[in-house]
Amino acid sequence: MSQRGNPIGEVILSVEGVSLAFGGVRALTDVSFEVREHEVRAIIGPNGAGKSSMLNVINGVYHPQQGTIRFLGQTYHDMDPHETALAGIARTFQNLALFKGMSVLENILTGRNLRMRANLLLQALRAGPALREEIEHRERVEHIIDFLEIQPWRKTPVGRLPYGLQKRVDLARALAMEPRVLLLDEPMAGMNLEEKQDMCRFILDVNDHFGTTIVLIEHDMGVVMDISDRVVVLDYGKKIGDGTPHEVRASQAVIDAYLGVSH
């Protein structure tokens, strides 16, 4: 991990005392942790530990009853997903949420939508500044397509691609937003071993090449330990561990959670 292009920097995102409940069900209880710029940060935990809820709080899908999120020095607790996207947080989905009616290229281009400025009429006519803008965005997108090795399927409707590739398109679309922080919701879920290895490589490459800070959720411990710099462990909505993979693996609380000691 020492040979990376972007050394780990200051704290870019911090979760401070977040509690989230759905009616009487407490999904998260007083969770705090920090994410540093350029690092790969994992959130792990058994099923139902609150990992996805945590991601949805950062992303703005859920608004926590208590606590705040601090991102790039700004504090927020009730931003909507499109606002967090504007602020520079992108995400992928555990159950794919691609635009099935569009080609791979179009799907990834939607990630550039935020940054398109030319007016409608010019865009429709492909005239002047709109054309230049479109070309510029296409260049960015093609770069990402090359990077994630999906060139052969550029024009294919995403619905026809195999699962592993769709996951990669999902990642590409998020990357097209040029986010400061990229949230990955179980990027390896449902993949075979080869696809998992590919995905691990892509995550590390993205982190290295684009300098994107990555927060990822997994319940498969093995995979996570290999690629993350630091790991947060959740169990029953509470944080029970935080540190390097080595430290976390040695923690008694974490071992208990995974091996199932009675609570």
Place this chain on the structure above:
Amino acid sequence: MARNWPVVLLCAALLVGLALPLATGASPPGFYVEVLLGGLMTGVLYSLVAMGFALIFKASGVFNFAQGAMVLFAALAVARLAERMPLWAAILLGIVVMIALAFVIERVVLRPLVNQEGIALFMATLGVTFFLDGFGQTVWGSDIYKIDLGIAKEPVMVLQGLFQGGILINKEDVAAALVAVALVAVLALFFQKTATGRALRAVADDHQAAQSIGIPLNRMWVIVWSVAGIVALVAGVIWGSRLGVQFSVSLVALKALPVVILGGLTSVTGAIVGGLIIGVGEKMAEVFLGPVLVKTFDLAGGGIENWFAYVLALLFLLVRPQGLFGEKHIDRV
């Protein structure tokens, strides 16, 4: 393909029915073409209303029962405004009114009901229908008004060399059809080539994912309701100039229901094709099937135009519930 045979059979039956009057010599070719064109013209109007349904359903999953009321409201606005200003200004102002209406509907009706069941939203649009019908009368009045597009209404005789006696067509109808085609072309350009169009298609595919890449749902809804409002305005102006602006215009929407069932609720192409099929079908049935019924069963034979569309929609529901161009709905169990 094997499973498609009922659909193929139904379409084949329709085509045979279409060809029969000519083949049996029951109709002179010139008259036949006239009826066909008349049907296509009505079909274009059905298509316009049905497109409004399809646009909104695709982008927000709302079955907008108020589309017909929007057509009436827009037509009333244009008709009354045109009394005080030139027609083009009235149409522009009418568009502004429809966009304002989209804002209000999003703010007052859609936003509070976000994530509710489809049926709740449907009921809300039913409410919007009655509100618009009444409010339209309050603001614009309840008489019959006319919209004068400044195109001669007298039919002209064309193709006299080809058919005996030539074919009578209405210049206004031709102009209306051209406007409708232009509108469809503009919409296609908007949806396929602009970032906003792409965002709208994204919203239609997946709300959650669209939000996560920074597309604001609320604004997209305003845009799509505005577009549906503008489509309603075009339909209302064309319809109003042919028949006068009156309450019955809003009943056109009821004809658009079988159109969207036939074409598929999620497809703009389906709305266009469905509208044309039903427009032509019901006209043909009225003109050519009617007399046959009179002769064979001694019935009165009229009014086929009123029910034909619904029977056709029912048949399509049986063999292809998602419509000709709709997406097949698969639920994860």
